[in-house]
Amino acid sequence: ARLLLLHGPNLNLLGTREPHIYGATTLAQIDAAAKTQCEAAGHELDTLQSNSEAELIDRIQAAAGEGVAFIVINPAAFTHTSVALRDALAAVAIPFIELHLSNPHAREEFRRHSYFSDLARGVVCGFGAHSYTLALEAAIHQLSVAPTNK
Ligand code: DQA
Numbered sequence: 847a848r849l850l851l852l853h854g855p856n857l858n859l860l861g862t863r864e865p866h867i868y869g870a871t872t873l874a875q876i877d878a879a880a881k882t883q884c885e886a887a888g889h890e891l892d893t894l895q896s897n898s899e900a901e902l903i904d905r906i907q908a909a910a911g912e913g914v915a916f917i918v919i920n921p922a923a924f925t926h927t928s929v930a931l932r933d934a935l936a937a938v939a940i941p942f943i944e945l946h947l948s949n950p951h952a953r954e955e956f957r958r959h960s961y962f963s964d965l966a967r968g969v970v971c972g973f974g975a976h977s978y979t980l981a982l983e984a985a986i987h988q989l990s991v992a993p994t995n996k
Pocket of ligand 1: 946
């Protein structure tokens, strides 16, 4: 199946951005490992990082027409702000997993609310770059047990 991995704003800076919170792994390393993991399971993975809410929404809308079966998304700061990105995921009805490198529940109060968690199949957070591995493993498993939201 086709999977889509989306990264929200500022995640292009991974590796140098607040490494005590987000770790030293770069986005390129995360994407490369994610591709290898999906291909080893017989799936295809497309990835996109954007600092633009509009570009992420357009990518989600396009995914429906491309037959993307599952989305894994780190919405980054849009987690806490974006009704529009939430609505895009609801509109396409593609099952998705929300993930975070850090544990937003152990940080500032404003990070405790997510516009995505109640729509997500599940949420992974707090394990640094390994959160991506865990979320993709869960996505691959979900594709075998509950491939659609219908
Ligand atoms: C994040 C957590 C968010 O609160 C923050 O705005 C980010 C990254 C994470 O992966 O830990 O940019 O999504």
